Amino acid sequence: MADHDKLHGEEAIIALLAPLAEGFAGAFGLQDDCALLTPAPGTELVLETDPVAEGVHFLSSDAPEDVAWKALAVNVSDLAAKGAAPLAYLMALSFPAAPDRAWLTRFAAGLGEAQARFGCQLVGGDTDRRPGPLTITITAIGSVPAGTMVRRATARAGDLVFVSGTIGDAGLGLALRKDASLATAWGLSRAEAEELVARYVRPEPRLALGPTLRAHASAAMDISDGLVKDVGRMCKASDVAAHMAAADVPLSAAVRKVVARSPQMLARLLTAGDDYEVLAAVASGQAQALSAAATAAGVPVTRIGALSAGPARVEVTGPDGRKLALPRATGWDHF
């Protein structure tokens, strides 16, 4: 049978996805109506859902493997920032037309890679057909030792603000993905441009930071809609004000190169989405321990500011010592 044939029937689709559930007893081979989870004694479950849609969260030209990776990664990233270890996920797939066997086979392969990396399995879901873009709605379930989930609303005045990894790579990666000629305009080598695109296409949830966050962070969340907007959300939930210096925000070598050539890009990077790094508020007495543990875990963190008493607000000082003007101060919002 040709690889571009269409899959007719939900059963044909489920058959292609069933290997992703293999070995997880409570998935029942995707042949039951529900999945069964047996939480380990002394643990609590952390749950969240984040759909991705073609044309909104990914591009129709993206490889099916990458679409799958990203659909799972954006969900697991939320768990990672809560200090949770992924266990399982459910997935609702909506297709505007019967999917190609070849497309779904590659999509399943990408999910397989991602779930192996993140340590979770597909346990259930649903498939339907409807007008509109291809949509992948994953609900991810993780676990934490009881009482240790790291919340968003528990940052305190006096805490220091840390971020993991580097900020802005994915924002530039998306721009490059849409217009490859920007690489030349920005003075980037091909390898540097590819690295930035990879950061957009295959985000790596910071799961290695879980124990560090649980032990040392006052509050944490992932950065998905732009650093400034997400810092603002933590401030609002915790009723604190954040003071950050743009010069302290960790940038990759490639991004530093772009900013050196076009300093006005800095403000854009701080408000671009898709970073999937961790934002953490940390009591000053815990900062050194957090830093050391993060480095030991292979995901260095950088102090980018501090929190003071509310009302909630975010102030970013530019490299010139003055308040930075932010082009999209509110960051990414669908509405």
Place this chain on the structure above:
Amino acid sequence: MADHDKLHGEEAIIALLAPLAEGFAGAFGLQDDCALLTPAPGTELVLETDPVAEGVHFLSSDAPEDVAWKALAVNVSDLAAKGAAPLAYLMALSFPAAPDRAWLTRFAAGLGEAQARFGCQLVGGDTDRRPGPLTITITAIGSVPAGTMVRRATARAGDLVFVSGTIGDAGLGLALRKDASLATAWGLSRAEAEELVARYVRPEPRLALGPTLRAHASAAMDISDGLVKDVGRMCKASDVAAHMAAADVPLSAAVRKVVARSPQMLARLLTAGDDYEVLAAVASGQAQALSAAATAAGVPVTRIGALSAGPARVEVTGPDGRKLALPRATGWDHF
């Protein structure tokens, strides 16, 4: 502010939904990135997801309260058939345009009614904007005493087949919802027609049957895509053959009236979707206890057939004693 104003900003939408999370500690007022569930000792969690989309699963003319009810009910129905008690749900909402405040207020009111009836709460979710129909993707989480979830694949040859309530009401209700003049053609009173429409619009998950199913059923699942198709799914998962008599299928007074006038409707009713009743396989020694317990729980069940050794198939005998010709033998399939 006018009631037909648009809600701009995810925060405005979350504010309208937050009362649905009130009192559930792990929902954090919908202000965190994840929800936290603390399973009771000795329980396991039962999870599933089933999206509904405008124009596919509900009509754009449906009242927002009813859309909300149905979106939650179709998910809770799956839990009910597994013997699980609903605890919580996550909801991803996708709007093609900023929603009206009035629409979302009514939608939230319908969800409030439904979750109060079903005994669960909204604990998290996501809101986005994308082309295509309004879509509501709920992931429902229930609990069962450890080891008691009722599966689909555990029906055995020799078991009897039972269904709860009555079959076909919602199928006729949908037809009436699309063309009210059918009521006259079918000889239905206004009250009878309204009753059938209500069965389509506000399905009632058979939660009261939970303990009965856990105690007495070999296997169970909900009937959502047509009785014959769903019996076929149980047969396939359990590798058994089902033998049913159409005359044994429980019908409401209104549906009996339609069938008396148009006997050919019977086959259509057995393959119509949206019943949201429970299908159960029951060892013959358990049948009487199951029946009695179901009646005591207020949801009578009816024996409609029996299972024999596979290969999997479904045979339905018509009222004339001959094999019934089924117009849509495969029932509802999106592909």
